[in-house]
Amino acid sequence: MSPAGPTLQPTCAGNPPAPVDRWRVVLAGGVIVLAIFAAYANSLAVPFVFDDLKSISLNPSLRHLWPPGPVLSPPPGVGLSSRPLVNLSFALNHAVGGESVWGYHAANLATHALAALTLFGVVRRTLRRPVLRERFGPAALPLAWAVALLWALHPLQTEAVTYLSQRTESLMGLCYLLTLYAFIRGAESAAPAKWWVLAVVACWLGAASKEVMVTAPLLVLLYDRTFVAGTFRDAWRQRRLFYLGLAGCWLLVAWLMRGLPAGQVGYGLGVTGWSYALTECRVVVDYLRLAVWPHPLVFDYGTGGLQSTAATATCVVLIGLLAGGTLLALRRRPALGFAAAWIFLILAPTSSVVPVVLQPMAEHRMYLPLAGVVVLAVMGLHALAGRWSTAVVVVLATGLGCLTAHRNETYRSELSLWSDTVAQRPDNARAQTNLGTALAQAGLLDAAQAHFAAAVRLAPDDAGARYNLGNVLLELDRPAEALEPCAAAVRLGPGLVEAHNNLGSALAQLGRLDEAQAQFEEALRIEPGYAPARGNLAQLQALRAARPAR
16 A cells, blocks of 8 residues: 555546446445344334433423524533534424434434445545555445444444434534545546535534534545645645635534533643543543453443553553554555544544543544544455455454344443443442432332442532432431431532422421521522422421410
């Protein structure tokens, strides 16, 4: 594989690709789609879980498609305030089927299938570019089919597909791939303008889905340099207006993020740039390990690991070697370097630039980067196994599809999802809390109390953990035990109206009526319309009125 050089043709208009029987392309695409739906068939009945509740069930902006203002400007509390295209897609689902989960999952599956087909087209046309045609051109179709199939069926993708709220990732991924595909078609066309307009539109739509789309203009430019123009200078000289159009998505992302709630991402949240970089070295290594061996998969990895440890050193060295190798390959083996750079560049926003303190590791972030890993694996398999590689791919795809179907079973309820998460990450306070909530909703209050207590041990300064423990102890009619966590919740979260109400309830049950009244009144001062505190205060006053005068 020789490096791209300045002697390459700037476009393929004068080098039309070798003809391929359309029926073979259609058949390959059909197999990909059927395989996806077979692997994900058991996801169609998965209920709303975790953030799905606020993004869909409790999202008031989904209720009406007209006027479009509320749909395209969702409130901050639903988690989609900077992602209007995803919110619009959920609104369309709601308009068609209300809160029937089947329709939402069908839309997620369709998005994933379209992304897989687009990846199929990107890889097939890339392998037929002049720089790769001699070596891979005759096998472009089966190799592209193998890449798209393995990528689509990999169980690491389940979080981005089965977890409805992560439509943000899959929809952005589809737009990302469409941007690159449209650029490639434009590079092959004698009249490229319509394709490049489509690329810009797809890029902007992706920016309205998730902020990671900001890397797309850079990746398309790198693709241009590697497979089309031969140099960055020629790519910019020939298509500067096109790249300015793509880069315009940066302004859109900046505008959409202007109302992002504070306390979710960024520095100044108890993490330094150095500690986060060390954490992400370990995280990226884990991502690559899961791409090769997808076990165990974890729904929520928690917030731990933001400190330097001796174990991090090995990961730092490994990431340094991989990054250095990528830079060297971009110079000497550009096609190989592009596949590796694809992984690092797409992960960069969340793994280096902007700290995501509440969730430093999340499997859905590998949705697009996984394609780079799969491309490298398939090309290596092709080099080693030759014509037998197709049989190996079929076996691998079958195994991956079965693992995906099995992973989907974990999502069948909040209880099963959080039980699995706690089993994998018992030191995750958020998972302990959510498992406790699921158990409490199932009426298993003693089991719930144990997990809330574990959450308090893991996060002693978390007002919510104390509140949950106090709340379940009150439900168990143990007010004396509930008093301490209820008081701690008020101390740690003085503005938490529910904590004041719970502390008031505990005090009232212990006969400390004056103190209870003060807590109910404080709750109403914070939120005058808070009905539970108002009802408790009325009951307290009625109780006092019923007592005989001394």
